[in-house]
Amino acid sequence: SSLSCSWPSLFFPLSFLLLGLLRAEAGSSQQGPVKKQCDQRLLIRMKTKCVPCSLNLDTQCPAGYTKITNGTGTPDCRYYLETKTHTLSFSGCRHRCVKEFEQPECCQGHWGPDCMACPGGAASPCNGRGRCSQGMAGNGTCTCQKGFGGTACEKCAEDNLFGPDCTSVCGCIHGVCNSGIAGDGSCTCLSGYQGPRCDQPIAECEALQCPAHSRCAASGEDGKQLECTCLPGFHGDGTQCEPINPCSSKVCDPNADCIFLGPNQHKCTCGEGYTGDGEICLPIDPCQAAHGGCPAQSSTCIYDGPGKSHCECKEHYTNFVPGKGCSMMDSCETNNTCHKKAKCSTVAPGQIM
Numbered sequence: 001s002s003l004s005c006s007w008p009s010l011f012f013p014l015s016f017l018l019l020g021l022l023r024a025e026a027g028s029s030q031q032g033p034v035k036k037q038c039d040q041r042l043l044i045r046m047k048t049k050c051v052p053c054s055l056n057l058d059t060q061c062p063a064g065y066t067k068i069t070n071g072t073g074t075p076d077c078r079y080y081l082e083t084k085t086h087t088l089s090f091s092g093c094r095h096r097c098v099k100e101f102e103q104p105e106c107c108q109g110h111w112g113p114d115c116m117a118c119p120g121g122a123a124s125p126c127n128g129r130g131r132c133s134q135g136m137a138g139n140g141t142c143t144c145q146k147g148f149g150g151t152a153c154e155k156c157a158e159d160n161l162f163g164p165d166c167t168s169v170c171g172c173i174h175g176v177c178n179s180g181i182a183g184d185g186s187c188t189c190l191s192g193y194q195g196p197r198c199d200q201p202i203a204e205c206e207a208l209q210c211p212a213h214s215r216c217a218a219s220g221e222d223g224k225q226l227e228c229t230c231l232p233g234f235h236g237d238g239t240q241c242e243p244i245n246p247c248s249s250k251v252c253d254p255n256a257d258c259i260f261l262g263p264n265q266h267k268c269t270c271g272e273g274y275t276g277d278g279e280i281c282l283p284i285d286p287c288q289a290a291h292g293g294c295p296a297q298s299s300t301c302i303y304d305g306p307g308k309s310h311c312e313c314k315e316h317y318t319n320f321v322p323g324k325g326c327s328m329m330d331s332c333e334t335n336n337t338c339h340k341k342a343k344c345s346t347v348a349p350g351q352i353m
Ligand SMILES: *[C@@H]1O[C@H](CO)[C@@H](O)[C@H](O)[C@H]1NC(C)=O
Pocket: 068, 069, 070
């Protein structure tokens, strides 16, 4: 608002002393089971101007501040009087004042003006394997620890890594590795190879002539018997192998489309209104960036669901025009509290003169 209050000069502090900012978690402005916004309660301290102690009894703190000193205040300062030739200094008194104010802030694990949950969820942002750019000024992206990748650090950074720390490297030569965070690095050999790293050719396989999409592999208790089994990404009895569609099991985020690219190959793409790597998809809140296109002075952005938002006029504003915002209400027409003989003019939102 443009209301300005002038204070008698005595009450005006020479310098607003920001003595300390006491940080404490204030009550939430959000009700219900998921608390997203945790405003910070800040305590601003200041001292009034130094004046002769005898004149300090009635000194008030500026509007909104509470006086915490009694009587004539604390005699711990000096005030100065200018004469033509000298500046004289005298010991004086001042009062101490405090003001509480709540600064909007997101709870742990939330980000942006609307305090959306970080990838991986607010309880374990980035699945505990990275750092979320959180807070009101954050952008909600995960910076994953070394070795991890994905929108929520939900997978290994490279396809050939495995283990809970993604620090082990797959060693399959002619085989498919059981890789990833849950993988154990074991190899499924391609046709005609055996051994832990699938690097030993099985010469006798030639004679077996396994059908398409199957492979010749050693089996039996002694590992000497040979048989045809389906290739990784195919299923069947070994004589008839059909490609497995990974999309038929839940490999993508519920809000993603799964595209079958071939045996053992698929692509997850987040649906409209969502963003992420497809295995993790997060709803897009347009209000989280640049106020969702709502001119901030006169309007606010309201989130309506994934990818959707609209602008609403702030108090004392009306008639939203895209790109322009809302226009100030004419308080003289809607709320003329002036005397009927006085001239009314709107000077600021909701204020008339
Ligand atoms: C100010 O006065 C109140 C009550 O009169 C008293 O409780 C408080 O301790 C006093 N504070 C100081 C700093 O003297």
